[in-house]
Amino acid sequence: MLTIKVKHLTTIFLLFLTVGCFAQQPYKHTLKLMGNRFDITVVAKDSVAAIGYIDDAVKEMNRIEQLISSWDPESQTSEINRNSGKKPVAVDEELYRLVERAIGISKLTDGAFDITYAAMDNIWKFDGSMTEMPSKEQIKKSVAKVGYQNIILDEKNLSVFLKKAGMKIGFGAIGKGYAADKAKALLMEKGVISGIINASGDMNVWGKQPNGEAWKVAITNPLDKTKAFGLLPITDGAVVTSGNYEKFVTFNSKRYSHIIDPRTGYPSSGIVSVTVFAPKAELADALATSIFVMGKETGINRIEQLPKVECIIIDDQGNITKSKHIKLDKL
Numbered sequence: 001m002l003t004i005k006v007k008h009l010t011t012i013f014l015l016f017l018t019v020g021c022f023a024q025q026p027y028k029h030t031l032k033l034m035g036n037r038f039d040i041t042v043v044a045k046d047s048v049a050a051i052g053y054i055d056d057a058v059k060e061m062n063r064i065e066q067l068i069s070s071w072d073p074e075s076q077t078s079e080i081n082r083n084s085g086k087k088p089v090a091v092d093e094e095l096y097r098l099v100e101r102a103i104g105i106s107k108l109t110d111g112a113f114d115i116t117y118a119a120m121d122n123i124w125k126f127d128g129s130m131t132e133m134p135s136k137e138q139i140k141k142s143v144a145k146v147g148y149q150n151i152i153l154d155e156k157n158l159s160v161f162l163k164k165a166g167m168k169i170g171f172g173a174i175g176k177g178y179a180a181d182k183a184k185a186l187l188m189e190k191g192v193i194s195g196i197i198n199a200s201g202d203m204n205v206w207g208k209q210p211n212g213e214a215w216k217v218a219i220t221n222p223l224d225k226t227k228a229f230g231l232l233p234i235t236d237g238a239v240v241t242s243g244n245y246e247k248f249v250t251f252n253s254k255r256y257s258h259i260i261d262p263r264t265g266y267p268s269s270g271i272v273s274v275t276v277f278a279p280k281a282e283l284a285d286a287l288a289t290s291i292f293v294m295g296k297e298t299g300i301n302r303i304e305q306l307p308k309v310e311c312i313i314i315d316d317q318g319n320i321t322k323s324k325h326i327k328l329d330k331l
Contacts, residue, residue, distance in 0.1 A: 036200035085165025118170030177285030
């Protein structure tokens with residue numbers, strides 16, 4: 001059984017999973033990438049082949065991190081941020097298309113998702129140190145440089161320009177998902193018939209288990225993390241869960257999530273967990289965060305307009321809301 005939520009990595013190891021006498025067997029490697037725990041499982045004929053495949057996936061995800069990291073001063077993303085309000089920056093087409101898709105998701109979610117959130121002042125603290133809410137003035141100021149509408153793309157020159165000085169972009173909400181998508185695509189090209197990329201809860205699955213059964217993802221109960229309320233068989237696609245059950249603050253009996261609305265500067269409230277199923281982890285990642293901000297009704301409505309996308313929402317009263325095509329195997 002697979003669980004969606006994982007803790008930070010403390011060790012790195014290669015685990016051989018015994019599943020009988022199948023010609024192909026699953027091999028799992030756990031390591032830390034992009035500041036998060038990644039579990040890579042591949043179905044291969046032997047451990048030598050599996051190690052080679054996993055090494056290829058790790059190299060690919062490291063390449064992605066070097067491209068999109070806003071912490072690496074040498075990355076193209078950092079170059080874009082340094083030149084905000086100054087000049088456009090020519091970038092690799094891969095990064096240009098990622099920014100382009102991010103803007104598309106911003107439009108789809110009415111700005112609930114926005115990669116320019118990176119410019120927000122960190123006035124909300126979710127480490128237990130907050131004793132009162134920030135003032136309205138502080139909150140308003142925190143989002144003054146946020147707004148995907150101020151990202152200017154030049155198709156001809158493949159350049160990205162942030163119109164306002166001090167603007168920044170960051171891929172924290174889709175970076176892990178995108179890296180998992182790219183690693184999955186690479187492994188499939190290399191002939192890996194089945195596997196799982198688990199990017200700290202961003203699950204990307206293809207193929208079946210060696211015994212012919214679908215992989216099954218356990219949907220964790222956010223109100224009791226030791227339990228799951230159902231299993232979902234999945235053979236190709238991504239599953240991403242976002243939750244606020246570990247990072248939140250409470251003021252005047254109202255619980256505020258660490259997921260901030262980039263349009264207003266206020267934390268989301270009312271939802272404790274969102275699980276999104278989509279063809280790509282990049283999309284599922286972005287939508288899971290966006291639904292917190294959009295709210296249950298708007299979130300479900302938006303999801304049901306998208307092909308091959310489903311979701312499960314759990315609110316702070318423990319109520320479960322599912323999009324219309326979700327069918328879970330009960331535990």
